[in-house]
Amino acid sequence: MERENVFLSDNDLAFIQIRLLKEKESILAKKKDFDSFCLDKNELSDPLDEASINVQTSHELRFRNREIFFLKKINKSLLKIKEGSYGLCEECGAEITFERLRARPTAELCINCKEEAELGEKNNIFGKTSKSLGKSISEVGITR
Numbered sequence: 350m351e352r353e354n355v356f357l358s359d360n361d362l363a364f365i366q367i368r369l370l371k372e373k374e375s376i377l378a379k380k381k382d383f384d385s386f387c388l389d390k391n392e393l394s395d396p397l398d399e400a401s402i403n404v405q406t407s408h409e410l411r412f413r414n415r416e417i418f419f420l421k422k423i424n425k426s427l428l429k430i431k432e433g434s435y436g437l438c439e440e441c442g443a444e445i446t447f448e449r450l451r452a453r454p455t456a457e458l459c460i461n462c463k464e465e466a467e468l469g470e471k472n473n474i475f476g477k478t479s480k481s482l483g484k485s486i487s488e489v490g491i492t493r
């Protein structure tokens with residue numbers, strides 16, 4: 350199969366892939382800790398502490414949603430590496446520089462589109478970026 354992202358060498362891709370896999374591993378390890386912590390908490394349930402537990406839980410859920418969101422991005426990037434489309438901007442198809450990918454392996458937009466998206470986000474709260482974020486949050490809600 351022809352790779353579309355020929356501007357990246359096999360070495361570049363291998364480097365990115367290893368980084369993504371490491372990040373994924375560390376998130377999964379954290380998730381495991383969190384799951385076992387939840388079980389412990391149910392056993393120790395004390396009505397007097399319920400309020401503080403609720404605050405703690407919402408913190409943890411928010412943390413978890415963010416981790417799951419990031420995990421999905423990592424999986425998507427790994428899939429793109431397999432398909433040979435990794436490193437191409439989702440918006441305009443331009444090549445995302447290796448420098449940028451190395452700093453943010455899950456980057457989906459080139460620097461120009463990213464800046465535009467950020468500007469749009471500031472000017473319009475219902476812009477594209479917030480819409481796609483909302484979607485991933487509801488997806489997370491379904492899997493819980």
Ligand SMILES: [Zn+2]
Binds near residue numbers: 438441460
């Ligand atoms: Zn672009």
